[in-house]
Amino acid sequence: MNNMFLIYAHRGSSIRFPENTLPAFTRAIKDGANGIELDVQLTRDEQIVVFHDWTLQRITGRRGKISDYTLKQLRTMDFGIWKHTTFAGVRIPTLEQVFKQFTGKNIMINIELKNFFAMRNGLEKKVVELIRLHNMEKQVTISTFNPFSLELLHKNGCASDIAFLYFGRLKEPWKYAKEYACTYIHPPIQEITEELLLSCGEQGLKVVPYQVNTLAEIKKMIDLGTDGIITPRPALAYRLLHGT
Ligand code: G3P
Ligand code: CA
Numbered sequence: 001m002n003n004m005f006l007i008y009a010h011r012g013s014s015i016r017f018p019e020n021t022l023p024a025f026t027r028a029i030k031d032g033a034n035g036i037e038l039d040v041q042l043t044r045d046e047q048i049v050v051f052h053d054w055t056l057q058r059i060t061g062r063r064g065k066i067s068d069y070t071l072k073q074l075r076t077m078d079f080g081i082w083k084h085t086t087f088a089g090v091r092i093p094t095l096e097q098v099f100k101q102f103t104g105k106n107i108m109i110n111i112e113l114k115n116f117f118a119m120r121n122g123l124e125k126k127v128v129e130l131i132r133l134h135n136m137e138k139q140v141t142i143s144t145f146n147p148f149s150l151e152l153l154h155k156n157g158c159a160s161d162i163a164f165l166y167f168g169r170l171k172e173p174w175k176y177a178k179e180y181a182c183t184y185i186h187p188p189i190q191e192i193t194e195e196l197l198l199s200c201g202e203q204g205l206k207v208v209p210y211q212v213n214t215l216a217e218i219k220k221m222i223d224l225g226t227d228g229i230i231t232p233r234p235a236l237a238y239r240l241l242h243g244t
Helices: 022-030 095-102 123-133 147-155 173-179 194-202 215-224 234-242
Strands: 006-010 035-042 048-050 108-113 140-144 161-165 184-186 228-231
Touching: 006 022, 006 108, 006 234, 022 035, 022 095, 035 095, 035 123, 048 095, 048 123, 095 108, 095 123, 108 123, 123 147, 140 147, 140 184, 147 161, 161 173, 173 184, 173 194, 215 228, 215 234, 228 234
Parallel strands: 006 035, 006 228, 035 108, 108 140, 140 161, 161 184
Antiparallel strands: 035 048
16 A cells, blocks of 8 residues: 555545444445544543544533443444434444454554543553554554654554644644654645645655545645545545546
8 A cells, every 4th residue: 555645534434424433434445445544542441442522422412431431331322323313323333343344455544542631541552452463553554643642652562654643833743753753744734735745755754634625625635745635525535536
């Protein structure tokens, strides 16, 4: 997958499917994505589950956060119906379920560690161990907004590519990416300029922007020459790239 343009489906094909669920990931591959982006957190009993928000309110209507519940308790909740009644009964996936579904397939998985508010809870170690257990090292890129997490990934022997993920304006982001031994940077789309791409290229860093939401934005990123995109609309990107 080295030189292929990466189409990461952001939380799966999350425009029409419930984000961060197996149906959204399966749909992403049908839509032509060659990667999925997903968010992970730890449950109360330290299982790695795929979920974005800091609280359960928006998706399930329940109080509290992922770390307040065990996996068994979370599995009684509905993670699909909020999107549409046809998705009633969709359950929260574990990272292991996602690995089992995609192992050995030509699909990249961008795991974003959602630990900004729950630092030093052991998520990095657990994710690295699970990747090792399933031999997913080469299929995975890990990203996080949390620089302490980048250090912990290395300390725990992470053998996967790591992406330096950031938001807002950051001067010379490639310096941080190199400092933390990252292979990629994941900037917000607003930060993509020819100069940024040139500087990252000189440093041997690949650039994959996120918040690439519209057809015009996807086209602009392809034309500028990014190494991929993170988009909730992988079908649009596939059509632009392959003309079908
Ligand atoms: O890939 C980066 C992007 O997913 C970060 O933003 O809030 O959608 O996780 P968020
Ligand atoms: Ca994310």
